[in-house]
Amino acid sequence: MNVKRFLIFFIIIAIASNSYSQRDSVVVNLDAFSLSISKVKNFSKGYSTILISDNLVTRNIRSLTDILKFNSFIYFKENGLGMVSSPSFRGTSASHTAVVWNGININSQLNGQVDFNAISANSYNNIAVRSGGGSVLFGSGAIGGSIHLDNLITFSKQERHKVLANYGSFNTKHISYDYLNSNVKSFVNIGITTNSSDNDFKYLNSSLINENGSYYNYNFDVNYGYKINEKHQLKLYSSSFFADRNLSRTLNAPSNDGYEDINSKNLVEWNFSISPKELITSRVSYIFEKFKFFDNNKNKSNFSDGMTKRKIAQIDYNNSISRKLKLNSILGFESVSASGSSFASNTRNILSGVLSLNHQLTKKMSYGIQFRKDFQNDFESPFLYSLGIEQKFSKKYTLSFNTSKNFRIPTFNDLYWQPGGNINLKPEASYQFEIGNTISFKNISFQLNGFYIKSSDLIQWIPSQSGFWSPTNTDKTKNLGIEISANYKKFFKNHFIEMNMNYSHTDAKDIETNKQLISVPKNRFNALVNYHYTNWSLFYQMLFNDDVQFLVDTIPAFQVSNIGLEYQLSILKNKPKIGFVINNIYNANYQNTLNRPMPGLNFQITTNINF
């Protein structure tokens, strides 16, 4: 992409915006404004999003893996309960799902992935799962989809304490405390969480137990906001996580490995409302991740480790030119340095420019268009684009279409790992087409998406001539699939019933060999039923996961269901809730990854107090 042309385009749009801005009365309401949420909502025309509600989070609070595997389309390759867990979204690989925390892509700079068991599950006000490519807005790795974890800072008078305490089988504990105090001028939110488990469940149909599977983790969050005046707001987000896990055995081998993670995410955001329509947000972020791997957790003086430090600065300009036309441009700079036992210290700098436009063309038709170009010292980054169109045919039916080009840049491991790292890699490229249908009636709504993803230059580690494994840009894949979700809600008298279901069919193949990709379930289905009556609530959730190929083996299909009952003690002052959950009620013997059995029937007691 020609930089000059890019800038000219930007300027023209900016000029156009000024001439429009006078006769419109749309106002950015800064008080309840979250830029990162608005990106998923406003600049994602044609993309489907699943919002994970608070009570779903509370229910599966042990990990983000548990929350998402029962409530989204994503398949998790969880190496045993609580162990390293990587996603497969739309049949793409583990580094093709981006996790975006308050607008910042937090995928590991070392392996490109997020371990969904090494990230806090209950630190956010808003969790959204967005299907489809989003590299333009959310950066490297947003190919299968993206998961958005957001904190809301609002300036209204409120104060609350929230305590959650769960205890369950295998000595599994969750305790968290969340405090919020805000007024028209300032906002403070502090959260502390701890999870732990002996995780020593028995393997069904075997004499073995899940040895060496214990874990604990802590999370500490601070979110702070200060409203300087009507035009300026300062926000600070900070989240730190520490986990210590033993890595559990498999059916075929014992283990005495251990793993420690520390990650710290920090963001300062300054919102400046230039005019009622224009908002400039400047952000500075510092993200730190570090891991230590112990091949004998009894002797922690021997380990291998890796660490990255990222510094990010962004200027994000939003212009609601009119009620119909919204513009967003981002100029970002990022500097990442990494070091570790398996590679020398290295740094990379990335400069990126993003331009997004959303236009309500007619009452019924709208579209969004976005461009991105990165410049970096290691390799040439492709010019990325995304186009989405929505057409409302009636109140009940909306048809949407989107196409995008997405990418994933080589990670530090890919480039510098010793031995094997390949500094001549180029970014992976992925093209995507998607058609979406939304059908809504009074109590029930459906979403039906069909997608096609074609990826090339996929980075794969293969054995080289010199006997080492080394990454190359070899693989080409195509993923074809459909996703159907349905949601039903109904109130009658004191009763409330809600049902959600998600089904996906994915056909993911290597283009050259025409073979199915490993670790992709063809069919996947999950469903949830919630029922409330006065102080009682009952839920039932189930997951069906099809056969999964792993190398020369097949992980058999499975079905697992959980049931829970909750009662609110209205007679007590703070109306605490107590609940009882039975996980895997049919005692299914199942595995997410090869020869790593998951627990059979197990229990959990939950308590939840707000005051």
Added chain:
Amino acid sequence: MNFKQTVFLVAISGFLVTSCNNENEPTLPKGEYDKGILIANEGAFSGGTGTINFISNDYTTTEEKIYNKVNNENIGTILQSIGFNNDDAYLIANIGNKIAVANRFTMKKITEISGDLNNPRYMAFANGKGFVTNWGEGSDTTDDFIAVIDLTTNTISSKITVSEGPEHIIASGNFLYVSHKGGWGSGNTITVINASTNTIVKTVSVGDIPDELALDNRGNILVSCEGKAETSWNPTEVLGSLVKINGVTNEVISTINFASGFHPNSMVLNAGNIYLSTSSSVYKMDENATAVPTSKIITTPVYGISVNEDKIYVTDAKDYQTNGSLKIFDATTNLELKEFTVGLIPGKIYFN
């Protein structure tokens, strides 16, 4: 791993090969897997299990996962190698940290050795005992040892502490020779152990990354040293070498350096010839030759090689994600005779 689904495969093309070994001995077979080739497949590193393929000498019978099928259990993760002592096969599961002891002809499990092993690699037998090299933890350079196995009880009777990365082990009379490949680091020594006293009698310096060991016709110990290839993270090449150690004095007799770019990954000694392989070819030299071979005899992807009764056996691990293959070549003409699909990452070839 569903070994119940394993099927008996009969090679339909077997009759095409007119073998001259067919009507050799009228002796009864000692088991279902007598008179054939055993291929040890490492299997998947993450959660997988090693497996063994059987191919009868006349190529008419082929069967996969034979141990898993006979015993209805898995060997364990990464079948590194098999040690043989009379009728007993010692199946060494490297990540599985155990050794399954089975009858080599029936594959029926006798017992299991586990507990005190730590990353076991290879096994040799001397003085009525078994000796197993153990890497210990990859990142720990001081926990490497040789496990001494009491062969009557099949239990670990003692441990001999050795330096980092003990790999191959062979017996010569009452002495054991251990190559120190060096774990994740890189070694350059051979340890000599007295099999009666279980003590180290000598440490011999050889080339970088000594790997395979063999005994020649004069009782000398041959050591193939990989050296280090030139790569972006290792800018200075270290040549591979073939080192000969006198089996009586334990002194190095000779060191022959290989040509630049030649880094052998396996070595086999058979009928007076040394066979060496790289990842793409097989070379041959006389065991008493003083110069290294310059031309290859076979060009094919190589993961492991073995030579037996005038045939060269070569495994190909393919992409390490799908089943590999075994190719059989005539050792006189070097022509390919036959190819069989075997298991995931076929590493070693043995003969029953």
